[in-house]
Amino acid sequence: MDDQSNTSHRAPRKFLEPRRLALLASVAGLSMAVLVIGPGAYRPLNLPAWTASAQAAETAQTPQGFGDLVAKVKPAVISVRVKIDDDGQNTAVSERDSQGSDPDQSGSPFDQFSRQFGFGVPNGMPHRHQIITGEGSGFFISPDGYAVTNYHVVDHAESVQVTADDGTIYTAKVVGTDPKTDLALIKVDGKKDFSYVKFADQPPRIGDWVVAVGNPFGLGGTVTAGIVSARGRDIGDGPYDDYVQIDAPINKGNSGGPAFDMNGNVIGVNTAIFSPSGGSVGIGFDIPAATAKLVVAQLKDKGYITRGWLGVQVQPVTADIADSLGMKQARGAMVDNPQDGSPAAKAGIEAGDVITSVNGTAVKDSRDLARTISMMAPGTQVKLDVLHKGEAKPVTLTLGEMPNDHQANAGETQQKSSAGTHLGLSLAPAGDVEGAGQKGVVVTSVDPEGPAADHGFQTGDVILNIGGKAVANVDDVRSALTEANAAGKHSVLMQVKTADATRFVAMPLAKG
Template identity: 75%
Template sequence: MNDRVNSDTTTSRKILRPRRLALLGTVAALGVAVLAASPGYSPFGMTSLVTPAHAAETAASTPPGFGDLVAKVKPAVISVRVKIDRDNDKSAMLQQNRMDSDEDSSPLDQFSREFGFRFPEGRNGGMNGMPRQRHQVITGEGSGFFISPDGYAVTNNHVVDHAESVQVTMDDGTTYTAKVVGTDPKTDLALIKVDGKKDFPFVKFAEQKPRIGDWVVAVGNPFGLGGTVTAGIVSASGRDIGNGPYDDFIQIDAPINKGNSGGPAFDMNGNVIGVNTAIFSPSGGSVGIGFDIPATTAKLVVAQLKDKGAVIRGWLGVQVQPVTAEIADSLGLKEARGAIVDNPQDGSPAAKAGIAAGDVITAVNGTAIKDSRDLARTIATLAPGTSVKLDVYRNGTSKTMTLALGELPNEKQAQGGKADEGKAQPGTPRLGLSLAPAAEVQGAGQKGVVVTEVDPQGPAAQRGIQTGDVILNVGGKAVANVGEVRAELAQAKSSGKNSVLLQVKNAEATRFVAVPLA
């Protein structure tokens, strides 16, 4: 099976479960105690390479144990147990997109094995081979941590998603009932609350991002083994694992497993640097690659969940994609940075401000934008109604545009006979496409040219252009027929460009594609 990024508990991404529990024996390393009467003495008659001065230096550089840190933060970490009523229509969604290697197993068996849920009727949901009971209750476990003495705690959205009841267990074994205050699926964070006390142990979020190589300690409830502590280092930052538009994960190598979801990762000062969320694993267990939601993100999300029960994000209203080296070359940009606008959505703040397809947004309020993800995260941190200044590159020149952000809707997505390229003039680049005016092809609309056939060996096919796609413009110029396409290709070639930028629309979205000029 292929390796993939998996969420470590009740997520829709598959975890490949190990078929048995591997027991790791402890091997004691036997060494020789060297009693030195003088520096460098060795009982074997050789000079020791480890002098007392070197030994002292090594001891001084060895990191201390984590006992004091763990004693300080562990009481604030909780195990989170949920119950999900499968008769609830929403909970049925949890079974979608889940697969298992056993072809003859039912969805409920797959659900049980992959995510550790327990069924009241037994493993197969029935007794002695009898049919399953109609009413099913699923239980699952994750982790969390208190962030205030009055009982507010953070966990993952996928831990409490669709939960009928939530129960938390503290490090001393005390159990409480919790309620879900709010969730944010886009960042996979949730805020829960335990009422009735004002003196819960709690921890704080770190004020600064950790450095790569810094120590990190994870505490959680892996495989139901509450209060488990693991340690490692920060391996990387800014990871995009395809979880959503705001991916900015911290990668750690402190072992986290199924059940660690929602638990904290601490720095050496006892502050939370991230929320354990996902693992990369071919087996379902830790292979030393885990992903945490950064504290900077969690703080902003949790504050809104506490105040409003939901996260309200700013909305620009554009579909964007990264500026690749080929796109930068076709536009005359010196660097492959920024986000190119595929399509401004009708009635959006961007459309009202005059932002057009093909514009490259290079900065927001004077801060440079690295790519499309960076733009999405930056805009999402701003409140609706905020006035922002966008640096926009258009047709070889830069300009600054000011607009007021809207409120991000729940969901918004743009929608969207044979003719040949014919005989081109000598020297005109060929893309490997057969085209026809869109107005002449039923259902293609009135703008652009329709791709009626694709040469699988041509440059356009290599860039993902398919039959049925509609090319709206070439090199920044709108096209309506094959002749206009040829003219723009020839113009791009004569200008010394190595690739040409096409605006392409299909049923799902509008995007820009940089195609090499063959």
């Protein structure tokens, strides 16, 4: 149960009047008397020297306030106001409506992770052909008027206006957008001396101070402060999630606004919050500066984004898969299937290979691989370390350009562990079953109580190989399982073809 729930059941606290308050402190056996001067006032006597030094050191390390920083960066932060015809089916508006029209959003994806749009929709749901206005935030990144905001703030905008910190209103145009990272670049023309800020060159550390500036609820420039709570957060929002988590309060209308480090550099773009109630609970998510810099540079240059393309369908390496492959750690991205004609296929990468590093940097999981490759330009030469049939294999290839209909599939297949003593499958050679093809063995039935059912097997699936060896009949399956058992393995890797894809499943072996 969370703190808020616990609080509701606590007995009320009893507060003493200041005039009745007396304090007596004991630190490591050292008593320190406190002299009561008057109602609510006190002064410690005989303060030890080491305590004073410690307090002085703490004071020197703790910011006395953020006034100087805010004065420096706030002029670069803008309010972004858009007008949208609801016939344009703006996704931001529809998502805002789904959250705001019903106080009980138990079925809404925004029940947990909520975009902060700040769109004003009078009288509930908008009527057809209604012009809807919405407000977000943004910030100038150059003196000639280029500014960053969120894609969902300006998506399908009929017109865009920005209000600078001094209250001046300008008309802006959308230069380019990237829905996959939820970033947009807009431009204000006619002036060359806007105040602007820069992206940080280094990522923040967990625990570093952070200051968020934006336009919550359309109030105008507002500042909040907190710390960096975590990095590398994946909230299931997109294929390249890599958010910086902060606890500085961000609310409706903060979308697209910047989060600053103590040097006045932008460490992230405020984008989403965790919000069971619709308001800030101190868990916000920022697009990291490194991602924003790369995306914004392409939007400014071309108006759109091109991404590197490896051409593989991948899945995470689970503990069972790692064990079946003899890997010490469950890391890397397992190739389900290289796409025909892709850079990976041309370089000899095969189904069942595990990509463990890119240019010498370890790959944590399938999503990490997708993010890493997507941030590279088409035509980039990369060196991959690949585990191929149990042996390390270096592969050098040139990335292609991701086609519009090909997106890195980093979805994680949920697999349940099992301690079953049999597979729970009925099998037949694929050639004996009409429509199953000529390779492998087809699953003719699945025991709903068996481990195979727990691991997602369905009637009609075709097992192509087990432990890296092709199987053509039931005897091949039995032989492969016996061999894996004799080798002391706890699980065995199976390549399975479904109706529209192939995947790898680590099946637990029989005990005893």
